[in-house]
Amino acid sequence: MTEEPLDGAGLDGTWSDEAEWAEFEAGEPGEEGGDAAPQPVLAVVGRPNVGKSTLVNRLLGRREAVVQDTPGVTRDRVTYDALWNGRRFTVVDTGGWEPDAKGLQASVAAQAELAMKTADAVLLVVDARVGATSTEEAVAKVLRRSKAPVLVAANKVDDRRTANEVHTLWSLGLGEPMPVSGLHGTGSGDLLDAVLEAFPATPRELLASGGGPRRVALVGKPNVGKSSMLNQLTGDQRAVVDEVAGTTVDPVDSLVELDDEVWRFVDTAGLRKRTKTASGTEYYASLRTKGAIDAAEVAVVLVDAAQPLSDQDLRIINQVVEAGRALVVAYNKWDLVDDDRRRMLEKEIDRDLIQVRWAERVNVSASTGRSVAKLAPRLRTALESWDRRVPTGQLNSFLSDLVAAYPPPARGGRQPKVMFATQARTRPPTFVLFTTGFLEAGYRRFLERKLRETFDFTGTPVRLSVRVRERRNERKGRR
Structure with missing residues (x-):
């Protein structure tokens, strides 16, 4: 079987599995869109x-x-x-x-x-x-x-x-x-x-759902200030706020105009436990919150800046990353943070959030309104990265230079080659590398970091998948 190079394919000009490449060349499926009609x-x-x-x-x-x-x-x-x-x-x-x-x-x-x-x-x-x-x-x-x-x-x-x-x-x-x-x-x-x-012939209030405004989920552990933040954004008592932790049970939708743009914010229940270990109302609230994250495009994870980062904070951030959503971490109650706490928080971030160093960050106070206006630019940056697509030629040119300067480590006496790469989809950006051998986890993290630095994927997860090409004699043995 003669291997024909694909047009523009391969860092070294060769790749034989045209059927598998065609699967990714098609790109992401069409996104649903359109403005919702007014509903009574x-x-x-x-x-x-x-x-x-x-x-x-x-x-x-x-x-x-x-x-x-x-x-x-x-x-x-x-x-x-x-x-x-x-x-x-x-x-x-x-x-x-x-x-x-x-x-x-x-x-x-x-x-x-x-x-x-x-x-x-x-x-x-x-x-x-x-x-x-x-x-x-x-x-x-x-x-x-x-x-x-x-x-x-x-x-x-x-x-x-x-x-x-x-x-x-x-x-x-x-x-x-x-x-x-x-x-x-x-x-x-x-x-x-x-x-x-x-119902009247014409709805009194236009509560459009789906399409239109970008969807933002407000998530965080109980009593971190999510409902207060929503009220600060809307300018009214849209969500119930009380000193008792866990006041919000269901997700609450609000259309918010922020920095001359309308956003759809969803205030969610505070997540105390893992969904599998929660019970009663808390179990269903956890399911609603997970559904809100899945339905959102970007999540704002509120963290109590005045308190040490907890396992709950880290678990919620990981839940957003696993869902593949753009991420903004908002350190709330900043008005209660003194210089000592700020230095300690920076150490906690460097230690505990090293895996999400790419997330957008903002220091805010929901009670005073401090820096709340800075949320919109952070949201836009994260969503732009979430939607970003890198042209195939530009991606392979970047990888060719990178792999030449820093070749992947050998495994079993053989050094794998990166033959070709493509961005399979956006939301989040997902890249597929066609190789001649397995790439070590450390090298994949290195490639992801370089992708972020070169193409500016601030505020979004980046997923990297490796497809290893079968050796020619293995393909013949299966025929």
């Missing part, structure tokens, strides 16, 4: 533990909202995309609404009230087994003044006796109550039909 918004409200999140999951047709028997699991207003009978809309799940709430519950109530004011339709969920309490009556009094249409869902109608009690909810003055079971799905189709009929 349904706000789901009610007092704590009436089954709002269970009903939301039923309406969505998938398990998205965190559900647990403990009242008050949902604390922020959380948006989900829904589809029924070919029509898309946004569902906003809210924290339990208490008219006389104080402290944390007062913040939860404010989130629910804001959702009611900005929604195109409101769904009041009532526990049919309990009936209308003084809380429902207070909520109904507010909703009767609302310009948006209101529907009443009599939830937990799981038997005939409960179904007979639904009519008592007419007393709320919000129209006919609709019996439904979030747990079993009874009546959910009729409820969805009624929701679509209640």
Whole structure:
């Protein structure tokens, strides 16, 4: 078999496996894009533990909202995309609404009230087994003044006796109550039909999802200041903030204008444990956070600069890297850091974050707003690197000079040759090297470092894959 050189291929002009090369020459698959059409918004409200999140999951047709028997699991207003009978809309799940709430519950109530004011339709969920309490009556009094249409869902109608009690909810003055079971799905189709009929022809608020703004995940361990950062960015109390660690359970979406550009920020639950060892609400919150990282393009990992770097911090950073997302490390609470702590932090970074020395860094204070404006340039740099593609000719010219000056170490008495290289895809930048032998891990790290320095891959992981060419006699033996 005669080996024909590919056009422009090979650092030494030869490479025979054209089929394997063609697999990578095609480049990355097309990216999904396009701006999402405006969608009407349904706000789901009610007092704590009436089954709002269970009903939301039923309406969505998938398990998205965190559900647990403990009242008050949902604390922020959380948006989900829904589809029924070919029509898309946004569902906003809210924290339990208490008219006389104080402290944390007062913040939860404010989130629910804001959702009611900005929604195109409101769904009041009532526990049919309990009936209308003084809380429902207070909520109904507010909703009767609302310009948006209101529907009443009599939830937990799981038997005939409960179904007979639904009519008592007419007393709320919000129209006919609709019996439904979030747990079993009874009546959910009729409820969805009624929701679509209640929506106006033109949505009140444009909550576009997908496409458009670059997606940013705010991640970090509990109480590191993620929700405070989101509130600082948005300029309002978009997320619930409390001194109690772990206030955020679900991811919270916000459109943020930063440095004349709109970004989609997602505030996530603080990660205490590995997903495999977490339980209950924490387990599902960990899954939501992992999903938020996977759905994001760049992650901002918040670290408490006033405290020593912890295993949790390192684990979260590694999770972002493993997901292949662009990375910005934001050292929060910088207003609490003195000179001694700054010197100690630099040592910790040099010791513990040596593998992610390429990450973008910024020192900020979510409480005072210090240097928050510097986030946007760091995000842009990281995303530009994440999207960067190196032309094949330029890549091979660089590798030819590098390998000639620093050849790979011999293994088993034979020195491998790097025959050809190509960038297989972006997001993150992934390079494939076709070689005549195995490249040691240390040499691969050396090549990655030189790639970063030469082509400026600041703020993004870089992946390097090696394809070893079979020897000619081995290929003949397989025929």
